[in-house]
Amino acid sequence: MTRNAMIDEWYPVGLASQLDAHGRKTALMGEPIEVKRGEDGNAKVTGGNGRTLPACIRYGHVWSSLGDPQKPLFAIPEADQPGRRLVDVGVVRVRCSPLRAVENFLDIAHFPFVHTDILGAEPHTEVQNYKVEIREDEDEVWATQVKFYQPQAAKSAEGGITTEYMYRVPAPTCSILYKTCPPRPGEWDVITLFVQPLAEDLCDVWPWMALFDDDTPMTDLIHFQQTIFLQDRSILENQIPGLLPLDPGMEIPTRADLTSVAYRRWLKRHGYTYGAQLVAQ
Amino acid sequence: MRLSHGFVRGEILSCIYHGWTYAQAGNCLRIPAHPALTPPDTIRVAAQPVEDGGGIIWISVGEPAAGPPRFEGLAPLRSMMVEADVAALEAAAGTKIGEGLLDYTHNARTIRLLLAAEGQARTLMHVLVDEDSNPTERIAASRAAEALRRAAEHISLSGIAR
Numbered sequence: 264m265t266r267n268a269m270i271d272e273w274y275p276v277g278l279a280s281q282l283d284a285h286g287r288k289t290a291l292m293g294e295p296i297e298v299k300r301g302e303d304g305n306a307k308v309t310g311g312n313g314r315t316l317p318a319c320i321r322y323g324h325v326w327s328s329l330g331d332p333q334k335p336l337f338a339i340p341e342a343d344q345p346g347r348r349l350v351d352v353g354v355v356r357v358r359c360s361p362l363r364a365v366e367n368f369l370d371i372a373h374f375p376f377v378h379t380d381i382l383g384a385e386p387h388t389e390v391q392n393y394k395v396e397i398r399e400d401e402d403e404v405w406a407t408q409v410k411f412y413q414p415q416a417a418k419s420a421e422g423g424i425t426t427e428y429m430y431r432v433p434a435p436t437c438s439i440l441y442k443t444c445p446p447r448p449g450e451w452d453v454i455t456l457f458v459q460p461l462a463e464d465l466c467d468v469w470p471w472m473a474l475f476d477d478d479t480p481m482t483d484l485i486h487f488q489q490t491i492f493l494q495d496r497s498i499l500e501n502q503i504p505g506l507l508p509l510d511p512g513m514e515i516p517t518r519a520d521l522t523s524v525a526y527r528r529w530l531k532r533h534g535y536t537y538g539a540q541l542v543a544q
Numbered sequence: 545m546r547l548s549h550g551f552v553r554g555e556i557l558s559c560i561y562h563g564w565t566y567a568q569a570g571n572c573l574r575i576p577a578h579p580a581l582t583p584p585d586t587i588r589v590a591a592q593p594v595e596d597g598g599g600i601i602w603i604s605v606g607e608p609a610a611g612p613p614r615f616e617g618l619a620p621l622r623s624m625m626v627e628a629d630v631a632a633l634e635a636a637a638g639t640k641i642g643e644g645l646l647d648y649t650h651n652a653r654t655i656r657l658l659l660a661a662e663g664q665a666r667t668l669m670h671v672l673v674d675e676d677s678n679p680t681e682r683i684a685a686s687r688a689a690e691a692l693r694r695a696a697e698h699i700s701l702s703g704i705a706r
Binding site: 372373375376377385388389390498501502503515517518519 | 545546549559560561562563575576577578579581587
């Protein structure tokens, strides 16, 4: 039995804004943990046997790890850019593999069917060719030049536009989406999906955003993202098989799925298999 | 994703996730992400014979030798999933399946149940009533079926039927 390579990764375990001295009980990869504000004011995360776990606060969330992270949490340079509104969307519990939650986030072909009239609409269903690579220096999966027609790309969008996307996977259960920013051409809105693996088939999903949008009320921004993600949840909880298959099996990938193919390959290469199945069924 | 989450448009079945559409023979007709692509014939789902008889949709795995059974004088009322196997339902009803139906008598009324095993401990239960039942009788039959479901699930959980 080899060591679980995902054990040394950072995971979101709560909102920084909700840290308190009382603490919050949650779980990480099957182990009960507690997240609270320590006496020194910093986040304190305690494992099931009372041991202190690594902790840091970044991008609106508390991050922790059951193991020994070999590098700091991935960078999102845009998060520190002046003028952005940082949106804590909150948490959605989903009965699915944490890897499935990320893979669905990387998929655009489902927009017209799952997020009908918001992120996509028939007959604008075509996924044009885009570029996918595993960037060796950063050790991240990237998809660029992704274009899709969207009836309402963002809360701030009026009418349909062709939106351009870039996707980044810097950690096995985290993805960052860069998206055309309607009020500020030339900049990218940042929408992230931070996934806390509670078990191989259960996760808490913490979407987070860093947007150029000074007008939309915060409540509306949160509602928009929650609406989208709840539509995804009904899909995620019904996927078969529940664990993400890393070997070719019954599924038939097309060109539109190249990001998913690269993500699965990258997971397998690193042995990131918590929430995955290796033998095709 | 099961196609049962999708929808039927005309004679075409459409998957809810990415909108792939399938013809009656099971072959894929269209992949919306690639509208110019003609899906290869190898992309297909298994198709089973299906028949609508007496308000009940029947499917057959393989080639059926005869048509589906008919339950004269009965009409389908509702279907519900029971987290128990057929043996637990029989134990809860206190009777065995006869002539394809399980009879359950509750508060001096008898309802008739058509059972389809869905797996280890799960049964799809279709409730049938006399076709001339009035609304009050139909509501009572529905309640009776719910009571039977609770009883069967209790038996299943406590292992009495084992």
